[in-house]
Amino acid sequence: MTRRATTLLLTGVLTALLCALAAAPAGATGYRYWSFWERTGGGWTYATQGPATSRPADGSVQGFRFAVSEDSADASRPRGAASFAEVCAGTPAREGSKRVALVIDFGTAADAPEGETPPAARTACARVAGDASTAEALAAVAKPLRYDTNALLCAIADYPKRGCGEQVAGTAERKPAAAQEKDQGDEGDGPRLAWYAGAAAVAALAAAAVWQSRRRRHD
Structure with missing residues (x-):
């Protein structure tokens, strides 16, 4: 040559x-919202139904994460690896009720609405009726909740105080930080x-x- x-x-x-x-x-358009997750096999899986229709069994671990995401494949998982045994250690079984471990991740400052600061992530063990939904379990431990007219979950424990699933531009610039928070082995950055x-x-x-x-x- x-x-x-x-x-x-x-x-x-x-x-x-x-x-x-x-x-x-480049910058893409996403949405700022609470995503709903189920903990199975040591990892988080995006829930296939909403918290109002999900009926978790006793011993289940459910998670919520507030973040800006383009879609379910891009959504940020709840951080941490809390187990049912850890979250509900002080809540013994009781006949006629069930216990659901909840992981509530309020997200990062980068994903927070302007003028708001995300609270620290928390866990809670909800004791509810045997046929209760995840939404009822969440209401038992993290009030006040806020929903829109289409029953979309807008706020947990009054966060955020305003907004509900609004569009946010430039989500691609947030990806590196979001990727670092995901569970090891996540393929979100494919x-x-x-x-x-x-x-x-x-x-x-x-x-x-x-x-x-x-x-x-x-x-």
């Missing part, structure tokens, strides 16, 4: 790299990792072209 051909190849590779950089995730892998592949191609050019000159 001649020097001119190598130069042209490197120019093309660098152009591709710049295009990859330009295509990196697209980001794929982009880095692509950029690394382009850089590797450029290095290979240089090596091949030098090898031909020395042969």
